[in-house]
Amino acid sequence: MDSCETSGRKCILVVDDQAMVAESLKMALEFAGFEVQTAESGRDALTHFEPQKFAVIFTDFEMPGMNGHEFASIIKARDPRQPIIMVTAYADSILNMGPLPQVDLVICKPYSLEELQIAMSKILPPS
Numbered sequence: 428m429d430s431c432e433t434s435g436r437k438c439i440l441v442v443d444d445q446a447m448v449a450e451s452l453k454m455a456l457e458f459a460g461f462e463v464q465t466a467e468s469g470r471d472a473l474t475h476f477e478p479q480k481f482a483v484i485f486t487d488f489e490m491p492g493m494n495g496h497e498f499a500s501i502i503k504a505r506d507p508r509q510p511i512i513m514v515t516a517y518a519d520s521i522l523n524m525g526p527l528p529q530v531d532l533v534i535c536k537p538y539s540l541e542e543l544q545i546a547m548s549k550i551l552p553p554s
Contacts, residue, residue: 436462437482437551442472442498443514444490448536452485452514455543469498478506483550488515499529510550514538 439461443449446467453463461482466472469486470493484502488495499511511529516536527533534546 436460438462438464438480440464440466440472440476440481440484441486442466442469442484442490442495443487444468445487448487452543455540459544459547469493469495469501472498473501476502476505478509481509483510483512483547485512485514488513488517496527496529499527503529512546512550 439456441449441452441456441463442465443452444467449465449467453465456463464475464481466475468490472484472486484499486495486498490498495513495515499513502509502511510531512532512534513527513530514534514536531550532546534542
């Protein structure tokens, strides 16, 4: 798991079992000025989670061992105020399941940088 430096920038956690996907999202978020930490599984991310550490958590839905919904549920139980964005290729199916109180926003893969910026503006107040 990468670590967030104490650079004064907001720290974001990206959880995805596909390294290329996590790295792509990390690069886009770093370009936008964020510090980014990555984890390759929900279990890995949970070992490093601390309330108030991350401005936002991005999680994939389809991951082995613990899917994004299960991961988000555990995080929200620990810190109900933690913003979580689910990034998934199955957005339509997930959204058809009804409200997901564990997730603040769902983004469909593939996404554009503009969609990522819009999502971030919905979750994080302007600084």
